Amino acid sequence: MGKTKEVVYGLYSDEQDLLKAVKAAKSGHMEIHDVFSPFPVHGLDPILGLEESRLHIAGFIYGMIGALTAFLGMTWIFTKDWPIIFGGKPYWSVPAFIPITFETMVLFASIGMVVTFYIVCGLGPGVTNETLHDRLTDDKFAIAFNTHDVTVDSAKSFFSQTGASDVNVKVL
Amino acid sequence: MSAPVSPIRPPLIEGHKSYHDITNDLVSPTERAPDKSWFIAFLLSVTVLGFGIFCILWTIWHGIGTWNLNRTIGWGWDITNFVWWIGIGHAGTLISAILLLFRQKWRTGVNRAAEAMTIFAVMCAGLFPLIHMGRIWMAMFIFPYPNTRGPLWPNFNSPLLWDVFAISTYFTVSLLFWYTGLVPDFATVRDRAKGIRRKVYNFLSFGWTGSAKHWQRWEALSLVLAGIATPLVLSVHTIVSFDFATSVIPGWHTTIFPPYFVAGAIFSGFAMVQTLMIITRKILNLQEYITIEHIESMNKVIVATGMIVGVAYLTELFISWYSGYIYEQFAFFNRALGPYYWSYFGMMFCNVVSPLFFFSKKLRRNIKFTFFMSILINIGMWFERFVIIATTLARDYLPSSWSFYVPTWVEIGIYVGTFGLFFTLYLLFVRVAPVVAIAEVKSILKTAGDQYVGPNAIHSHHHDDHDDDHGHSVPAHDDDHSYQEANQAGATSTATHAAATKTGIIEDDLTKIEGIGPKISQTLKDAGIYTFASLQQSKVEDIQRILDKAEGNFMGNNPESWPIQAKLAAEGLWAELDQLKDKLDGGRIA
Known part of the structure; x- marks a missing residue:
């Protein structure tokens, strides 16, 4: 995605070390490019200053679109396009529309959210993202600084102070 | 990871695992060549699947006349099997969605396999209504799309059409939920692999990096999907029960059906998860991840839902008597003492009596007994659907049209064939994907690993915020x-x-x-x-x-x-x- 960037990163072996180091970097006003972990680390988002994900708002909108599509579609079909009386019920039999309206709402919300998730994360079938280290999906945690924001030397001393290993520079 | 943990909570991950151990243990089954037992099981499944496909083609070629359905008994094994498989498909989403909302940590050990099971079971279930249509090439008529027939639309007031929407939505959502959970684990497999294998898993992992923002969105997505999958899972079997409950057939036309079907679905779904997990944990050596605690937790769900089902059976009996409606009374008399009495008593024993054994903690924690029970429950739940469908239809309003029904070899073949499909897919899944959700297990290690909680704990909890190495100083x-x-x-x-x-x-x-x-x-x-x-x-x-x-x-x-x-x-x-x-x-x- 976009321009290549050069990052300097260090690996931590435990999420508590990672959290401490992120805190230290934040209090030292070092701008963190990204943090990588093999599983979601609890308590990381507020320290890192990540805003809450707005995915659920998107999900709500997709769900509403789905519900309206189904309900208005059935209404149009059964009152305007091809009205049929089933079992003496009115053309516009709202209670009978509820199950399909609900299912379509769930369908639209989940497909929409999942597709949005992959698009905003830049993930998807056939996407190859350069990774920093093969152990980052295994048992290591990394902090990466963009070399534009933090010089390699200060990053290196930061990593040695906070107990990081495998400090390296890589172009993403 | 400083979440409060009750000291009485038993550990869910045994063997003092490190993060790297978890990766090794859970990825290695996909890395080594399959052993002989896998090949034998796979060949057997594919053979059975092949026979099932033959029977389906036979049905399509010759028509539904190859089944023993008749004018009185219009739904036989086909719909019985459909409802049975759909019920089994309920445990996966229940474990991943409802238990996620309830923050039940034990779900992490079994959710991946249970979700896979859900998807495969729904595939098996979906087959039956399709071939039951007879002319399967007309299947697109069930979808509402502007067509050249008028346009003529499907009947949106019909529970049979609601089923189409419910089951296709359920399948889609379960698949998305499952795959989104798999993406980080595929990335784990990718980063250990080389060559072509790395390319394949790179494709499957969608380029996952483990970035903090991605994890945050991933968790948000999982939570919201769980939130909407929870009413979805309840709606699916509710709608399946509407297929019966909205009819005017005595014995079907009851308002108790939705909750009773949902409870029954969860009951049979958990039984099937037990059957599969007890075999899987043994063969793949996952006893430290799918522990006796997981098995016991599921047995608790089984005994609870089993009792709901039991209460529903007895309520049905009471209400049919209390209603004073003779057709309703006859329907239940016929179920218990009619020509299919054995299926009724099979159902009562397997679903109502046998789960009560799980009130004993000793039996809940007995793996062999649990395995035996899980099979028994699945037989019982199959009987339940057979009782509701075939037994009830066999004795309708007019004694002159009373009938009896036994399946033909084609119907049996299709049912057996769905087992072939189910196990073929499951065996492939076990080879390709980590059976236990790696990232999710890692995220509970500090609160549920046996080095942190339980009698073998070696780390103190009071200094959770500290480095373990320095905490003692x-x-x-x-x-x-x-x-x-x-x-x-x-x-x-x-x-x-x-x-x-x-x-x-x-x-x-x-x-x-x-x-x-x-x-x-x-x-x-x-x-x-x-x-x-x-x-x-x-x-x-x-x-x-x-x-x-x-x-x-x-x-x-x-x-x-x-x-x-x-x-x-x-x-x-x-x-x-x-x-x-x-x-x-x-x-x-x-």
Whole structure:
């Protein structure tokens, strides 16, 4: 995605070390490019200053679109396009529309959210993202600084102070 | 990971696993060549599947006449099997969605396999209505799309069409939920692989990197999907029950059907999860991840839902008698004492009586017994659907049209064939994907690993915030603060040496002094000490007074070495300062 960037990163072996180091970097006003972990680390988002994900708002909108599509579609079909009386019920039999309206709402919300998730994360079938280290999906945690924001030397001393290993520079 | 953990919670991950051990254990089944037993099971499944496909083609070629359905019994094994498979498909989403909302940690051990099971079971289920249509090439008529027939639309008021929407939505959502959970684990497999295998898993992992923002969105997505999948899973079997409950057939036309079907679905779904997991954990050596605690938890769900089903059966009986409606009364009399009495008593025994054994803790934790029970329950739940469908239809309003029904070899073949499909897919899944959700298990390690909780714990919980290596070096709680401060002092020392503040005053980074953390640094700055030079000139007593006055517990901090350190820092003698720091203990002169 976009321009290549050069990052300097260090690996931590435990999420508590990672959290401490992120805190230290934040209090030292070092701008963190990204943090990588093999599983979601609890308590990381507020320290890192990540805003809450707005995915659920998107999900709500997709769900509403789905519900309206189904309900208005059935209404149009059964009152305007091809009205049929089933079992003496009115053309516009709202209670009978509820199950399909609900299912379509769930369908639209989940497909929409999942597709949005992959698009905003830049993930998807056939996407190859350069990774920093093969152990980052295994048992290591990394902090990466963009070399534009933090010089390699200060990053290196930061990593040695906070107990990081495998400090390296890589172009993403 | 400092979430409170009850000391009585048993561990869910055994064997003192490290993160790397978890990766190794859970990925390795996909990395080694399959053994002989896998090949035998796979060949057997594919053979059975092949026979099932043959029977389906036979049905399509010759027509539904190859089944023993007749004018009276219009739904036989086909719909029985459909409802049975759909019920089995309920446990996966229940485990992943409802238990996620309830924050049940034990779900992490079994959710992946249960979700896979859901998807495969729904595939098996979906086959039956399709071939039951007879002319399967007309299947697109069930979808509402502008067509050349008028356009003529499907009947949106019909529960049969609701089923189409419910099941296709359920399948889609389960698939998305499952795959989104798999993406980070595929990335784990990818990063251990080489060559073509790496390329394949790179494709499957969608380019996952494990970035913090991605994890945050991933968790948000999982939570919202769980939130909407929860009413979805309840709606699916509710709608399946509407296929019966909205009819005017005695024995079907009851309002108890939706809750009773949902409970029955969860009941049979968990039984099938037990059957599969007990085999899987043994063959793939996952006993440390799918522990006896997981099995017992599922048995508790089984006994609870089994009792709901039992109460529903008895309520149905009572209401049919109490209604005073003779057709309804006859329907239930016929179920229990009619020509299919054996299926009714099979159902009653397997679903109502046998789960009560699980009130015994000893039996809940007995793996062989659980396995036996899980099979029994699945037989019982199949009987339940057969009783509701075939038994009820066999004796309708007119005695002249009463009938009896036994399946033909084609119907049996299709049913057996769905087992072939189910196990073929499951066996492939076990080879390709990690059977246990790696990332999710890692995220509960600190709160559910047996080195942290339970009788074999070796790490104390009171110092959860600390490094495990250093936690023991902190004897008293009062010292915690200075320990943290000292630690942070080291951590932040690479920050810029001197930074100009907004007001233009030159500041030094005081946290470079051992013993000063960000909080103390701020306190000193508030008191007018901005630079190493001013700190160097301050008297120890004055610094102590500043600390004493300040809010916050700095009692454990001793500033006696700070002016000395500051002198070296002010003169830029960093090497000397580092030497001095080595001699100091948390900023104290040792």
